[in-house]
Amino acid sequence: MTGTVGGRRRRQRSTRQGGLVRDQLAAGEGFRSAQTVFAELRAKGEEVGLSTVYRHLQVLADEGQADTLQTGDGEALYRLCGTDGKHHHHLVCRNCGRTVEIEGRGVERWASQLAEEHGFSDVNHTIELLGLCSDCSQTRPRD
Amino acid sequence: MTGTVGGRRRRQRSTRQGGLVRDQLAAGEGFRSAQTVFAELRAKGEEVGLSTVYRHLQVLADEGQADTLQTGDGEALYRLCGTDGKHHHHLVCRNCGRTVEIEGRGVERWASQLAEEHGFSDVNHTIELLGLCSDCSQTRPRD
DNA sequence: TACTCTGTTGGTAATCATTATCAGGCCGGT
DNA sequence: ACCGGCCTGATAATGATTACCAACAGAGTA
Ligand SMILES: [Zn+2]
Ligand SMILES: [Zn+2]
Ligand SMILES: [Zn+2]
Ligand SMILES: [Zn+2]
Numbered sequence: 576m577t578g579t580v581g582g583r584r585r586r587q588r589s590t591r592q593g594g595l596v597r598d599q600l601a602a603g604e605g606f607r608s609a610q611t612v613f614a615e616l617r618a619k620g621e622e623v624g625l626s627t628v629y630r631h632l633q634v635l636a637d638e639g640q641a642d643t644l645q646t647g648d649g650e651a652l653y654r655l656c657g658t659d660g661k662h663h664h665h666l667v668c669r670n671c672g673r674t675v676e677i678e679g680r681g682v683e684r685w686a687s688q689l690a691e692e693h694g695f696s697d698v699n700h701t702i703e704l705l706g707l708c709s710d711c712s713q714t715r716p717r718d
Numbered sequence: 719m720t721g722t723v724g725g726r727r728r729r730q731r732s733t734r735q736g737g738l739v740r741d742q743l744a745a746g747e748g749f750r751s752a753q754t755v756f757a758e759l760r761a762k763g764e765e766v767g768l769s770t771v772y773r774h775l776q777v778l779a780d781e782g783q784a785d786t787l788q789t790g791d792g793e794a795l796y797r798l799c800g801t802d803g804k805h806h807h808h809l810v811c812r813n814c815g816r817t818v819e820i821e822g823r824g825v826e827r828w829a830s831q832l833a834e835e836h837g838f839s840d841v842n843h844t845i846e847l848l849g850l851c852s853d854c855s856q857t858r859p860r861d
Numbered sequence: 862t863a864c865t866c867t868g869t870t871g872g873t874a875a876t877c878a879t880t881a882t883c884a885g886g887c888c889g890g891t
Numbered sequence: 892a893c894c895g896g897c898c899t900g901a902t903a904a905t906g907a908t909t910a911c912c913a914a915c916a917g918a919g920t921a
Contacts, residue, residue, distance in 0.1 A: 651792070690847060695809060699847075699848055703844045
């Protein structure tokens with residue numbers, strides 16, 4: 576039998592492209608889209624296919640190595656995350672993308688309590704804070 | 719000069735289609751997509767164009783009469799809301815769409831305090847709770 | 862009521878992100 | 892080196908949303 580066949584996902588084969596995507600994602604600061612990562616890699620002269628970028632970002636997300644969020648116009652953004660799968664949220668600068676990881680113990684409690692209160696079960700939540708970081712709010716005092 | 723020209727938006731002309739979309743949205747319980755509302759109207763034999771449905775849902779959202787949220791796969795959902803533009807969130811059943819309006823005083827405070835703490839300004843937040851309502855969790859104990 | 866001025870409508874084409882396909886290439890174990 | 896199967900990536904397909912724009916219909920006005 577080859578590798579992990581028992582009950583878990585078949586071991587992910589390590590490839591050049593997989594490394595490229597992960598590295599490129601790690602290189603940047605904030606959340607970025609698959610299209611962006613693809614463009615960045617191509618700009619660096621790396622040879623990767625768009626499909627492959629999508630695939631690896633998806634894998635990273637599934638593995639809990641990357642966090643995702645949706646822009647208002649339905650575009651998925653990814654970001655490599657250091658918290659190793661632990662549940663958390665983000666405070667993101669809508670201008671430069673700088674991101675602060677948030678661990679809101681209280682909010683989690685609030686959410687689950689509220690759910691129970693209304694008879695809901697199996698509830699998960701989406702919480703994202705989007706604003707301007709200190710640097711960016713100085714640079715552009717108003718729109 | 720005709721109608722409201724001063725400083726506000728030119729008066730919205732009242733049309734048959736506008737009423738249809740609003741009514742159809744009001745008829746349902748939970749959040750629905752533009753495509754769905756369009757299909758429902760057509761199923762009832764009403765003559766409306768897809769573009770028009772999109773337009774009116776957008777208008778309702780802009781006016782604060784309807785709330786919106788994004789499904790995981792980038793589809794916008796709309797729901798007519800009674801809270802008259804007051805800021806709030808939702809606890810939605812992912813199965814039947816039943817929705818409970820949430821007014822989380824504490825969470826609002828938490829969010830703004832957290833933002834300030836990290837030097838962020840002009841912060842808005844997205845909070846959605848998605849689960850199974852009591853009825854649906856009984857009906858389908860597991861997937 | 863007839864007329865005119867605009868905002869509105871809606872079929873269709875265009876966008877655009879994401880996914881499905883699938884033949885050919887590469888990884889890993891033997 | 893050999894093989895079987897996962898991985899890759901160009902391309903087509905999908906699906907929601909938007910752009911277009913000529914025909915249409917509210918709402919004042921005479
Ligand atoms: Zn994170
Ligand atoms: Zn910033
Ligand atoms: Zn609401
Ligand atoms: Zn339900």
